[in-house]
Amino acid sequence: xxxxxxxKFLIPYENAVEELxxxxxxxxxELIKMGEYSPIEFVTGRVKKISSILEKSKRLEVDMxxxxxxxxxxxxxxxxxxxxxxxxxxxxxISERDGKDLKVVGVKDYITNYKDSGYxxxxxxxxxxxxxxxxxxxxxxxxxxxxxxxxFWATIEHSLKYKYKRQIPDPIQLRLKNxxxxxxxxxxxxxxxxxxxxxxxxxxxxxxST
Amino acid sequence: xxxxxxxKFLIPYENAVEELxxxxxxxxxELIKMGEYSPIEFVTGRVKKISSILEKSKRLEVDMxxxxxxxxxxxxxxxxxxxxxxxxxxxxxISERDGKDLKVVGVKDYITNYKDSGYxxxxxxxxxxxxxxxxxxxxxxxxxxxxxxxxFWATIEHSLKYKYKRQIPDPIQLRLKNxxxxxxxxxxxxxxxxxxxxxxxxxxxxxxST
Amino acid sequence: xxxxxxxKFLIPYENAVEELxxxxxxxxxELIKMGEYSPIEFVTGRVKKISSILEKSKRLEVDMxxxxxxxxxxxxxxxxxxxxxxxxxxxxxISERDGKDLKVVGVKDYITNYKDSGYxxxxxxxxxxxxxxxxxxxxxxxxxxxxxxxxFWATIEHSLKYKYKRQIPDPIQLRLKNxxxxxxxxxxxxxxxxxxxxxxxxxxxxxxST
Amino acid sequence: xxxxxxxKFLIPYENAVEELxxxxxxxxxELIKMGEYSPIEFVTGRVKKISSILEKSKRLEVDMxxxxxxxxxxxxxxxxxxxxxxxxxxxxxISERDGKDLKVVGVKDYITNYKDSGYxxxxxxxxxxxxxxxxxxxxxxxxxxxxxxxxFWATIEHSLKYKYKRQIPDPIQLRLKNxxxxxxxxxxxxxxxxxxxxxxxxxxxxxxST
Numbered sequence: 001x002x003x004x005x006x007x008k009f010l011i012p013y014e015n016a017v018e019e020l021x022x023x024x025x026x027x028x029x030e031l032i033k034m035g036e037y038s039p040i041e042f043v044t045g046r047v048k049k050i051s052s053i054l055e056k057s058k059r060l061e062v063d064m065x066x067x068x069x070x071x072x073x074x075x076x077x078x079x080x081x082x083x084x085x086x087x088x089x090x091x092x093x094i095s096e097r098d099g100k101d102l103k104v105v106g107v108k109d110y111i112t113n114y115k116d117s118g119y120x121x122x123x124x125x126x127x128x129x130x131x132x133x134x135x136x137x138x139x140x141x142x143x144x145x146x147x148x149x150x151x152f153w154a155t156i157e158h159s160l161k162y163k164y165k166r167q168i169p170d171p172i173q174l175r176l177k178n179x180x181x182x183x184x185x186x187x188x189x190x191x192x193x194x195x196x197x198x199x200x201x202x203x204x205x206x207x208x209s210t
Numbered sequence: 211x212x213x214x215x216x217x218k219f220l221i222p223y224e225n226a227v228e229e230l231x232x233x234x235x236x237x238x239x240e241l242i243k244m245g246e247y248s249p250i251e252f253v254t255g256r257v258k259k260i261s262s263i264l265e266k267s268k269r270l271e272v273d274m275x276x277x278x279x280x281x282x283x284x285x286x287x288x289x290x291x292x293x294x295x296x297x298x299x300x301x302x303x304i305s306e307r308d309g310k311d312l313k314v315v316g317v318k319d320y321i322t323n324y325k326d327s328g329y330x331x332x333x334x335x336x337x338x339x340x341x342x343x344x345x346x347x348x349x350x351x352x353x354x355x356x357x358x359x360x361x362f363w364a365t366i367e368h369s370l371k372y373k374y375k376r377q378i379p380d381p382i383q384l385r386l387k388n389x390x391x392x393x394x395x396x397x398x399x400x401x402x403x404x405x406x407x408x409x410x411x412x413x414x415x416x417x418x419s420t
Numbered sequence: 421x422x423x424x425x426x427x428k429f430l431i432p433y434e435n436a437v438e439e440l441x442x443x444x445x446x447x448x449x450e451l452i453k454m455g456e457y458s459p460i461e462f463v464t465g466r467v468k469k470i471s472s473i474l475e476k477s478k479r480l481e482v483d484m485x486x487x488x489x490x491x492x493x494x495x496x497x498x499x500x501x502x503x504x505x506x507x508x509x510x511x512x513x514i515s516e517r518d519g520k521d522l523k524v525v526g527v528k529d530y531i532t533n534y535k536d537s538g539y540x541x542x543x544x545x546x547x548x549x550x551x552x553x554x555x556x557x558x559x560x561x562x563x564x565x566x567x568x569x570x571x572f573w574a575t576i577e578h579s580l581k582y583k584y585k586r587q588i589p590d591p592i593q594l595r596l597k598n599x600x601x602x603x604x605x606x607x608x609x610x611x612x613x614x615x616x617x618x619x620x621x622x623x624x625x626x627x628x629s630t
Numbered sequence: 631x632x633x634x635x636x637x638k639f640l641i642p643y644e645n646a647v648e649e650l651x652x653x654x655x656x657x658x659x660e661l662i663k664m665g666e667y668s669p670i671e672f673v674t675g676r677v678k679k680i681s682s683i684l685e686k687s688k689r690l691e692v693d694m695x696x697x698x699x700x701x702x703x704x705x706x707x708x709x710x711x712x713x714x715x716x717x718x719x720x721x722x723x724i725s726e727r728d729g730k731d732l733k734v735v736g737v738k739d740y741i742t743n744y745k746d747s748g749y750x751x752x753x754x755x756x757x758x759x760x761x762x763x764x765x766x767x768x769x770x771x772x773x774x775x776x777x778x779x780x781x782f783w784a785t786i787e788h789s790l791k792y793k794y795k796r797q798i799p800d801p802i803q804l805r806l807k808n809x810x811x812x813x814x815x816x817x818x819x820x821x822x823x824x825x826x827x828x829x830x831x832x833x834x835x836x837x838x839s840t
Contacts, residue, residue: 007453015446022442026435027553033427034554082366097551131517133447134454149396152358156292156400160407172406179399186359186396189389190366196382197370217663225656232652236645237763243637244764307761341727343657344664502786568782569816576712576820580827592826599819606779606816609809613786616802617793 004064006050012130012137013075017045020077020128020141023101027093039086041148045077068139072106072125075141080151083194084187087111087122087145094124094143103127105140111150117173118180119154121146147190149183214274216260222340222347223285227255230287230338230351233311237303249296251358255287278349282316282335285351290361293404294397297321297332297355304334304353313337315350327383328390329364331356357400359393424484426470432550432557433495437465440497440548440561443521447513459506461568465497488559492526492545495561500571503614504607507531507542507565514544514563523547525560531570537593538600539574541566567610569603634694636680642760642767643705647675650707650758650771653731657723669716671778675707698769702736702755705771710781713824714817717741717752717775724754724773733757735770747803748810749784751776777820779813 024043031038048056053067053074062070081087091107098104108123122145129138146154157176160168168176234253241248258266263277263284272280291297301317308314316335324330332355337348356364367386370378378386444463451458468476473487473494482490501507511527518524528543542565549558566574577596580588588596654673661668678686683697683704692700711717721737728734738753752775757768776784787806790798798806 011450011453015443015450018442018446019439022438023435023551026438030431030435030553033431093553100556101549101551129521131443131520133450133513136520148358148362152362152396156403160403163407172403175399175403175406179396179403182392182396182399186362186389186392189385189392193366193370193382193385193389196385197373221660221663225653225660228652228656229649232648233645233761236648240641240645240763243641303763310766311759311761339731341653341731343660343723346730568778572778572782572816576823580823583827592823595819595823595826599816599823602812602816602819606782606809606812609805609812610786613790613802613805613809616805617790 008134009068010047010050010074011134012132012139013047013141015130015132016075016128016139016141017047017077019130020075020143021045024077024079039081039083039089041080041082043077043079045075048074048076072140073142075128075139077141077143078151079143079145081145081147082190084111084147084191085194087147090145091122091124094126101128117157118177118183119157120150120180120184121154147187149186149190153180153183218344219278220257220260220284221344222342222349223257223351225340225342226285226338226349226351227257227287229340230285230353231255234287234289249291249293249299251290251292253287253289255285258284258286282350283352285338285349287351287353288361289353289355291355291357292400294321294357294401295404297357300355301332301334304336311338327367328387328393329367330360330390330394331364357397359396359400363390363393428554429488430467430470430494431554432552432559433467433561435550435552436495436548436559436561437467437497439550440495440563441465444497444499459501459503459509461500461502463497463499465495468494468496492560493562495548495559497561497563498571499563499565501565501567502610504531504567504611505614507567510565511542511544514546521548537577538597538603539577540570540600540604541574567607569606569610573600573603638764639698640677640680640704641764642762642769643677643771645760645762646705646758646769646771647677647707649760650705650773651675654707654709669711669713669719671710671712673707673709675705678704678706702770703772705758705769707771707773708781709773709775711775711777712820714741714777714821715824717777720775721752721754724756731758747787748807748813749787750780750810750814751784777817779816779820783810783813 021043024040028038028040028043031040048071053071056062056071057064057067060070068074079090081090094102095104103126104124105127106125108125110119110121110123114120124143124145126141126143127138128141129136153176156179160172160176164172231253234250238248238250238253241250258281263281266272266281267274267277270280278284289300291300304312305314313336314334315337318333318335320329320331320333334353334355336351336353338351339346339348363386366389370382370386374382441463444460448458448460448463451460468491473491476482476491477484477487480490488494499510501510514522515524523546524544525547526545528545530539530541530543534540544563544565546561546563547558548561549556573596576599580592580596584592651673654670658668658670658673661670678701683701686692686701687694687697690700698704709720711720724732725734733756734754735757736755738755740749740751740753744750754773754775756771756773758771759766759768783806786809790802790806794802
């Protein structure tokens with residue numbers, strides 16, 4: 001794998017992203033069609049750029065011949081939720097599929113344990129079987145599950161990291177931390193609204209049944 | 211127009227939404243292709259549901275025969291931005307097209323003057339010419355321009371309004387106001403980051419040129 | 421299953437159609453990306469309309485509780501090819517996946533044995549596992565593989581059958597048969613072109629190597 | 631225009647293709663929604679590859695600074711019809727829009743006057759106004775209107791022309807002519823079916839009304 005044929009190497013990852021996007025979008029469509037609440041607001045996906053794969057393998061000291069085993073986010077799926085609570089519902093959906101169309105190989109809960117930078121998200125690493133015109137392959141994929149506020153913040157942080165080559169200057173780092181706090185605050189207020197709505201519904205049910 | 215053939219009535223609005231979505235998405239694609247910053251993050255569109263048109267025309271006491279002239283948001287386009295400042299860049303893009311492929315007939319700046327509920331957004335009302343298989347028509351459309359945080363908040367408010375038939379209970383109304391404050395706070399922190407980045411760039415340019 | 425909840429019943433079929441479309445389109449994209457010839461020209465899919473499922477179950481005397489086992493084309497995928505020879509390449513692709521992401525349960529070769537009406541196509545019936553938000557299910561799906569000319573003819577025949585409630589008048593039936601012959605002729609001429617091209621290429625290779 | 635910035639040059643053409651695809655697809659959707667027959671079966675579009683623009687400008691001896699005025703098919707839209715008669719209905723739709731959202735600057739009827747090679751299609755050259763983030767521009771676009779059989783044949787001829795660098799060997803040229811005849815035959819049989827159906831409908835209407 002010294003000289004990687006990138007076009008060919010990335011094909012199963014591209015297929016996996018397309019298939020997984022369809023699968024998670026289907027969950028949303030099903031629930032809405034059945035008149036039920038969907039914990040999934042929208043789904044995006046991407047294959048990591050070659051330059052980013054090379055940069056990451058260098059940073060993590062991964063040999064070229066092991067990148068498919070050690071770089072877990074070459075295929076990436078992102079699932080956006082309205083409420084923090086929804087994230088765990090989505091994680092449950094994925095767990096139920098473990099051993100069926102996908103295999104869960106690891107999770108990282110950066111919501112309970114958020115990063116110093118302020119980054120919050122729930123990551124599930126899966127193994128996914130792909131059939132291509134050139135044969136079959138099990139690939140790794142990373143599913144990131146976040147609220148819209150977490151996603152908003154992470155998008156900005158990502159472009160700043162890229163801009164400053166991972167060396168974000170201190171004053172900007174500080175501002176970014178403040179923004180993370182504001183995003184966290186927003187998520188908490190939203191959870192409170194969700195809680196109030198449930199309370200209001202329960203009170204209504206109690207009154208109705210007496 | 212006593213008995214409206216809704217299928218037929220809504221066709222030019224559906225076409226307008228499709229065409230306008232393509233046009234605003236193209237601006238984003240162009241800028242990214244040219245390696246420039248896009249003030250447009252993503253674009254969505256929808257035609258108002260018949261039940262919502264009827265409810266609004268009743269609430270605003272609009273005669274059925276005038277709904278195409280007096281209900282301005284039957285065709286709706288929503289443009290999401292990362293930073294508050296980007297909203298005004300998008301408004302400028304629309305103004306430059308005034309008299310070309312669209313005509314601006316009104317603006318509502320709910321960002322400088324946000325609603326009591328906490329609602330913030332910039333609305334541009336346009337007139338847009340549509341050619342259908344059944345003839346031509348100038349229709350009205352509403353373009354809403356918002357940050358992601360504004361959009362997030364407005365989506366929640368909209369579903370609560372719908373749930374409580376526009377009578378949101380006071381405790382939930384209060385929570386919603388707190389969430390609006392958190393969303394506003396988030397936008398301000400983001401603008402600050404944007405400002406810091408510019409400062410950092412200017413400092414860099416000054417140093418480089420000396 | 422006396423009173424079928426159709427919305428819910430059809431959800432796994434809709435998911436299957438979406439997933440299978442993505443999977444077969446990926447084969448085309450892969451091959452083109454690798455600079456190789458794609459036997460797949462384009463892919464479409466659809467879930468059978470409820471009225472058509474009812475009509476077919478009545479015609480074939482299938483009990484409502486057995487429609488998921490006995491009606492094989494509720495989920496339908498159609499793969500279009502340029503040349504008749506390509507059809508068999510696509511069939512090989514499907515066979516190679518047998519026991520992996522799908523299971524082949526039957527084939528019908530209406531190309532070697534075309535129907536009296538003039539209908540030609542290759543059908544593969546598969547079993548496909550689907551994970552929904554409401555649980556898992558193995559469903560049946562029919563993959564139709566055809567040339568563009570076969571598809572063109574079949575589309576017309578389908579709309580005539582529908583129009584005349586399966587009783588196409590004799591003079592139109594005759595015209596349809598003539599059109600089937602013309603479509604067959606077109607496919608044969610195309611295969612000849614394909615053959616000539618290969619001959620030309622071989623002659624060129626022989627000349628080049630001497 | 632000695633050194634063309636191709637990325638920038640092609641942007642308005644890409645926008646035009648996207649907008650025109652949406653507009654013609656809308657006609658189909660409208661008619662189907664209204665329960666009427668659509669003469670449009672499907673619509674595709676593409677921007678000419680840079681290498682093909684260069685090859686064509688060289689072959690036609692067009693100066694680089696005039697390619698936007700003299701090469702008419704940099705933006706190309708293709709509309710596919712079931713019956714030859716439908717082509718003229720689509721041409722009428724385009725003529726009705728002349729002076730509204732587009733301007734017709736020329737037509738080429740290769741159906742009445744087919745090319746020696748066997749090529750048949752109806753071409754309409756239009757001028758179309760585009761608003762980009764970098765300003766406005768009137769561009770030329772070519773709309774090709776064809777039956778499915780014409781399109782099928784033309785696709786093959788195009789790939790052979792490309793393969794043999796416009797020098798298709800005689801035996802293949804002959805086969806191609808035979809295929810064109812078969813495609814023409816197929817279209818004629820289809821038109822006959824269309825005629826028979828109309829006759830059958832008229833007879834039915836006469837019987838019903840007596």
